[in-house]
Amino acid sequence: MKNKVFEKKSSDLLVNNAYKKMEEMIVTAELKPGDIVSENELSEFLGIGRTPVREALKKLEATHTIEILPRKGILIRLVYVDELLQQMEPRKALEILVVQRAAKYAFPEERKRLLELATEYRKITEEWAPAVEALRIDDEFNHLICKASKNPFIGEMLLPQHALARRQYYLNYFIDKELTANVNLSHVKLMEAIAEGDGEKAVIELEELFVNLRKFNTISLSTWLPLNEN
Template sequence: MPDAEAPDSHTHTASGGGGLLFSRAAVGQTAKAYGALEELIVTGGLPPGSQWSEIALADTIGLGRTPTREALQKLAYQRLVRIAPRQGVFISEIDYQGQLKIIQARREIEHLVMAQAAQWASDAERAALRQLAQELEELKAHSDMRVYMRLHFAITSALGEASRNSYAAEFYAMLQTLARRFLYFHQKRHTNLVEICDLHIHQLLAVADGNAAAAVESATLRNDYAENLARDILMELIVTSAVTVSPAGHAT
C-alpha cells in the first residue's frame, strides 16, 4: 500500500450518536449498513488492504449479517471491497493512477446528471439543493473536511435523485465515492476548501435555477479542478517514491 497520509483514527459504531463521522438518512437496514460501511472505507476507519470477516463488520456497524452482506455486495460492485470466499472481505487499495480515469468518467456522466437534474428537479428538490449550497457557504469559514465529506455524499444523492435517471445516478455515486476517498486520504495537501466549495455552490445553484447549460459548465470546471489536483498529488507521490508507476502505466 502506498505510504499515503492516512486520516486520523477513530472508533466507529452505527449507534451511540457520535460514532459515525456524519449522519445519513437511510430507511432500510441494508441502506444503513451501506452508509456506515461506505463511510468507514472512505474515511479510513476500515484501512485499505485490511481483511475482515462479515461477522466482524456487522459487529462494527452494529447491524445484522444479512444487511451487512447485501451492503458488501454493492461495495464490491463499486470496487471498494473484494469478497474472497472462505477468506473474508478485503478493503480495496486506493487506485492512484486510476483516479484520473475515475474523474474522466465522472466528467461525462456528471454532465448528463446535471442537465437532467436542472430539467426535472421538483420544487422541493430545488429548495434542498439551495440549502446544501448554503451549508457549503458556511463551511468555507472553517474548512472542516469531515463536514465536506457529509455534504459531498448528500449532494451526490440529491443530484442523482433529481436527475430522474437511476442508471446514471448509480454510476455517478460510485465514481463520486472513489473520488471522495482519494481526497480524504490526502486532505493534508488540500486544507483550504473555499475554492472547491464555490465550485459546488455554482453547480447547485445552476441546477436549482433550472439552468442546464450553466450547470454543465460548472460541472466541467469542478472536474477540471479535481483532475489537476489528482495529477499534482500523483506526481508528488511518484517524486517522493510513495507510489511507483509500472511499465503498463499503473501506479502502485
Template structure:
C-alpha cells in the same frame, strides 16, 4: 413463517445493515487500511455477531468495490488504484454533463434559486469545516442537480460512481480553502443554470471536477494517512 421466525429474520437483516455501515465507514476513515486483510471470523468477533451478517455485509461491500473476497484467504480492503479512480472521474464528468443538460431544461427556477442560496459564498449557510460533513453536503448538491432534471436513473448511476471515489472527495475537503472554493463554484453553477446558460455551467462543472481529479492523482498512502490524522485533529 412464525412470528419468532419473522423477528429472527428482521433482526438478522438489521444486524447485517449495521455491520455493513460500520465496516464501510471504517474503510472510508482508513481504520481498515488499503490492501490489508481481514477475515469473517475477526470481524464477527469485533462486532460480537455471528458470521452470517458479516458474510452478507462483506458481499455487499465487494459488490460496491470496497473490498475483495478471496476464497480461503479472507477479505482484502481495496488498494488505492489511482488509474482506476481516473476512470470513475471520466464517467462522473459524463454523468454531470447530462445532469446539467436536464437541469437546465426541466429543473424549476425556484429549486435552482434555493440551491444557489444554500451555496452562497457570502453567507455560507450550513457551512461546516468537517471533511465528512462537507463531502456529504457536496454529494447532495450534485445529486439534487441530477434528480432535478427528472431522470431518476441518472442519480442512481452518479451514486454508484460516488461510492468509488468518496474516500478521495472526503480528503479533498481537509483544507478550508477547498471548502470556500466549492461554495463559490456551486453557487456559480446554479446561477448559470438559472440563466439557462448550459455551456457556462458545463465549463465550470468540468473545471470543478477536474480539480478534484488532479488532487486524487497526487495522493500516496502516506499522504492519505497524514490527511486522515489531520482531518481528525481539532481545528
C-alpha cells in the same frame, strides 16, 4: 404472518444502513487500505445481521473500495491515482447528463434544498470544518441531483462511482487547503446553477469542478497509504 412487503422494506433498510456505515468507515480511513476484515467482525461492530451486511458488501465491491477474498475476508483496497483518473472519464459523461436533467426537471423543493446545501458548503469551507461535514453535504447533493434528474438509471450507474472520490477527498483534505477550497467552491457554484435551472451554466461549472478534481486526484500517492505509527 409477516407482511412480505414490509419485511422486504425492513431488509432493504438494513442493507442500506450497513452500506452507508461501512462506506463511511472506508472513506474516513477508519478501515485503512490494506486492512482485511471478516463479515462476522463487521456484523458484530455494526450490530446488523450477517445477511444485510453480506448484501451491502456486494454493493460496496462495485465501488472498487473493497475486494471480497474467498475464505480470507474483505480487503480494503489500495486505489491508485491512474484508477481515479480513468474513472473520471465515464463519471464525467454521466455527470454532464445528470446536471443538465436536474437543472431542467428539479422540483421547487429540490431547488430550494440545493441552495441550502450551497450555503452550508460555503460556510464549512470558510470555517474550515472537518472533512466529514463536507463529505456528508456532497453525498446528499449527489443523491439529490440524481433524484432531480427524474431518471433512476443515471443514479444507479453514477452513485457507486462517488465512493472512491470521497475517500480521496477525505485523505487529501489538509494537503492543499487552497485546492480543497477550490473543489468545495466549484461544488457550490454547480449547486447554484442547477438550482437556477441553467443547464448550460451547470455544465460550465461542472467542467471547472473536474479541472480541480483532476489536480486534487494527482496529489501525492502517499496519502493513500496507512500512516506508520511505529
